[in-house]
Amino acid sequence: MIAGLFRRADRRRRTIQSLHRTIGEAARRPGLYTALGVPDTVEGRFEALSLHVILVLRRLGQLPPPAADVAQDLVDSVFMQLDASLRELGIGDMGVPKRIKKLGASFYARAGAYGAALDAGDRAGLAETLARNVLDGVEPEAAGPLASYVEAAAAALGGQDLDGLLGEGPRFPEPVGAAATENSGDHR
Numbered sequence: 001m002i003a004g005l006f007r008r009a010d011r012r013r014r015t016i017q018s019l020h021r022t023i024g025e026a027a028r029r030p031g032l033y034t035a036l037g038v039p040d041t042v043e044g045r046f047e048a049l050s051l052h053v054i055l056v057l058r059r060l061g062q063l064p065p066p067a068a069d070v071a072q073d074l075v076d077s078v079f080m081q082l083d084a085s086l087r088e089l090g091i092g093d094m095g096v097p098k099r100i101k102k103l104g105a106s107f108y109a110r111a112g113a114y115g116a117a118l119d120a121g122d123r124a125g126l127a128e129t130l131a132r133n134v135l136d137g138v139e140p141e142a143a144g145p146l147a148s149y150v151e152a153a154a155a156a157l158g159g160q161d162l163d164g165l166l167g168e169g170p171r172f173p174e175p176v177g178a179a180a181t182e183n184s185g186d187h188r
């Protein structure tokens with residue numbers, strides 16, 4: 001019986017790691033940086049990862065149990081990785097919790113803003129929020145292609161159930177520019 005508990009916990013951990021890895025791969029696609037204008041910096045990569053995690057968490061929030069447990073495990077995994085990354089960057093034990101708290105506040109503020117804009121179908125509001133947070137303060141009009149990508153990603157994820165998210169992984173469109181994001185397809 002005890003061995004079964006360990007196997008289930010290990011399977012759960014591997015499933016979350018796989019989900020996290022798939023999201024991370026989507027956030028590192030070159031088109032995000034070359035076609036959609038995400039800055040290729042530490043901050044830009046954090047914003048791209050946050051955006052993709054937020055989109056998956058938004059979808060998990062729309063699904064029945066145990067999706068909420070999966071969402072919490074995903075958040076835990078993401079912030080454990082951020083903690084480890086900060087330590088690798090040489091930030092000391094005293095500074096890491098402060099930075100994690102600040103990153104957490106930024107993450108949840110963005111999740112609220114992106115979710116509200118997507119829920120309301122407010123493309124201008126979404127572009128404005130993306131321009132401010134992800135694209136380093138460019139004019140909102142310049143965020144149009146990224147807003148198209150985010151809408152297409154939300155739509156693609158909206159067609160996936162929990163088994164699909166955990167099995168095949170979240171589907172994200174290819175980030176190749178405004179025209180391509182309108183044809184989101186089932187690309188990962």
